[in-house]
Amino acid sequence: MLEKIQDGQKTGQKEDKFRLVIVTGMSGGGKTQACRYMEDLGYFVVDNLPPVFIPKFVELCKHAGGHVGKVVLVVDTRSREFFDTFVHILEDMNRDDVPYEMLFMDASDPVIIRRYKETRRRHPMAPSSRISEGIARERERLAPVRAKATYIIDTSELRKADLRDKIHRIFGTGEGEQMNINVLSFGFKFGMPLDADMVLDVRFLPNPFYIESMRHKSGAVPEVADYIAQWPVTQEFLRHLDGMIDFLVPQYIKEGKSQLVIAVGCTGGMHRSVFIAKHIFDRLGAKGYPAKLEHRDLMKNDVREHVREEC
Structure with a gap:
């Protein structure tokens, strides 16, 4: 297992030809922005994939003849009932020695509330109630997943440029990343x-x-x-x-x-x-x-x- 890391410090993991990154975390934590930067690095990004489809999708990518070498799967609470299988899927992947890294995007409650206020969107865990209630429910539901994260990035105080630097430092290869x-x-x-x-x-x-x-x-x-x-x-x-x-x-x-x-x-x-x-x-x-x-x-x-x- 990879050493668990905070704030995007990179491990000494040997990079495989096929690299699978699972991105999850709090709604409003910065997953969308992180995935945009990973797309710039050449990752194939699939958003809001139900966890039950992860093993089959990985299998398809590995049989794509090398055409899909770097994949990002975004899995979060928008999957609703499907999300409950997420931890079990991860455990199965660990047991079967399927290599993957997991990035957990987080932010403080006040920052998430402010971001939702600015975008005027409903929180997926509280479509008809207060945002703070949705955040509390989501944190509780994500706790087992967060404990398995390879990287945790808290975007509460990060500028976009700082987040980009962290993403490039963790997931970049140094090739094709120049301006x-x-x-x-x-x-x-x-x-x-x-x-x-x-x-x-x-x-x-x-x-x-x-x-x-x-x-x-x-x-x-x-x-x-x-x-x-x-x-x-x-x-x-x-x-x-x-x-x-x-x-x-x-x-x-x-x-x-x-x-x-x-x-x-x-x-x-x-x-x-x-x-x-x-x-x-x-x-x-x-x-x-x-x-x-x-x-x-x-x-x-x-x-x-x-x-x-x-x-």
């Missing part, structure tokens, strides 16, 4: 990208469009890039830009952001925005951040360039 960074060049005349987190307007930089020999070449062409880069205003801007990128990206990662879209716009999305977006992309690569580069409107200017790169 996805997309650097996008675009032309304002074609509209701003709706999914951008940060928009840089570089229309103040010298425009190669007015140089006949460069008009139909993109900002990725060395001749055009050298033209834009030679100006003092460009050099000063890049100094400020590098400092901002170097500062902001670690802050976003620390905050738990899973995706960052940096959009760089000029008039047509062909010269200046392409040059600056490529500069940001290269800067991120030099710092070791995985990033993608896309020139959204380059083809609209009838220029045949590579529109996507990865590092």
